[in-house]
Amino acid sequence: MFLAFHEIRRGPVRFSLLALAIGLLLFLVLFQQAIQNGLITSFVGALRNQSAPVVVFSLDGQRTLQGSTVSDDIDAKVREVEGVDAVARAGQGTFTVTIGGGDATDASILGTDDPGLGRPSELSGGRRAEAEGEAVGSEADFEVGDEVSVVASGDGEAVVLTVVGVARDVQLSVEPTLFTDLATYEASVRAVNPQAPVVPVNGLFVRPADGVDPAELADRINEAAPDADAVTREEAARTAPGVAQIRQSFQIIFALYGMVVPLVTGLFFLIVTLQKARSLTLLRAIGARTGVLATALVTQVLAVTFLGVIVGIGLYRLVTSGGELSSLTVRFDPALAIGWGIGFLVLAVVGSLASLRRVLRIDPMDATTGAGT
């Protein structure tokens, strides 16, 4: 401690610069992690945070509601599966809408015929949609009281949805998202495509009976209806197209950071160790145990890295305090910050092993010749 902190006190600039560099690296990791989480939530938040534990797609639907078409046959088979408590039919599509008569924008409308299934589990404002034409909107895009008009084409009849409630993290495919009843959804489809003979059901939201495990029920449904692809809510969110790719891309970036951190700290402390090699040799010669010098080095590594972690988490807290970046939700996640902070401390110690090796190899006899490590 004595050596470690006195050296830091006498060289505050260089140790502060390292702490700052570590802090910036940690900030970048946390910020990118927040972006990753925000992106995934924007893609599949509507599935992850809806009320039905099991989601059924058609087998060829590739686990997207918009690409899936659930036939009446599948619907009937699902309802007959033992352990099914309730089933809601769902339709979902992307529409051009105007909000309060403003500019046209794209929005996703998800309609179900059971208000208790396939809708946001929790609202952050307003109330649940009860009547036809009422909707719950994604909080980032809508406010309670917004009038959302589906832009009609041809002979289509315009549909107006009234936002009566909002929910957090319920976007689908990075679009403003509205949850409404199935009839309003079907009316929206007919507004843009008045000639459509039928409006297909895109998916089913299923609630298991009391005591039935959702995963087990999904297996039973898949067995009973070979053309169906039933998954739990969590799996539907995790395996949605694009999500795995997003995770994979970010994981490569995180892995790179995982290599950069020990390199940066390792090189810094190796340079510092080489610079003070003669002092370390002197200290060994006058009776310093290698353990004392090694402890001083590790103490410095941990102290400087800890300072960097504080800086990184502070920046992360600052940037995420707004909760949104452009239209992306970025949130401060304490568990993530602590986890990465501990990870950085471990990586920094790993990075300092080369310096530690140098310290352990010091020959005190070199003090008589003025040589160092």
Next chain:
Amino acid sequence: MTDPALQMTGVRKVYGSGDQEVVALDCDELTIAEDEIVALVGPSGSGKTTLCSIAGGLLQATEGTVEVGGRDITELSASELTDFRRTAVGFVFQTVNLVPFLTARENLLVVDELGGRRSRNGAKAKERADQLLDELGLTDRAGNLSSELSGGQRQRVAIGRALMNDPALVLFDEPTSALDSKLGDQVVKLIRDEMKSRGTAAIIVTHDDRITHYADRTVHIEDGRITD
């Protein structure tokens, strides 16, 4: 009867073996009394540093016995020798003597810190460091880094550090080599005064015959052998 500060008997230091064998030191007998100051004089490569290193526990002899202050250090392990260096001997090296990121006072206190938590004296060490700095005329420089001290002041701090652990023996390796003759003379006089006032034995390795008159005895060494 008091133990001598240093007793070396039949000490040899040999590097290599067979045809490659190099005898760095071959010392039949060397005894230094508890308050004796010995000037060790000899040409480069004669074995002066090897002798001091063995006496100070930096190096282990190939043969023979070494006793410092009555303690046999011949068979000590590497970690025991480290403790021995910290607690029983003082060193003033030729080149590097101070830790640059520590002040003069901290360079003395570091000796107490090096043993780890269990062997620390804390307040007593601070008292001793202040006392030594006062005796060496460095009280007003106690808070200065080594880069802020003159050559003579640096040597005085090094002497203070060597005396921090109240050693039985202090080893000075060319303590005046980096100083001009006037300052060198002052430093050697200071060494003599400090050693004599404490009754501490010292070996001063030197090339400089002018400073041998401050020693109680001069020992010559050549090709690893003590010649007189």
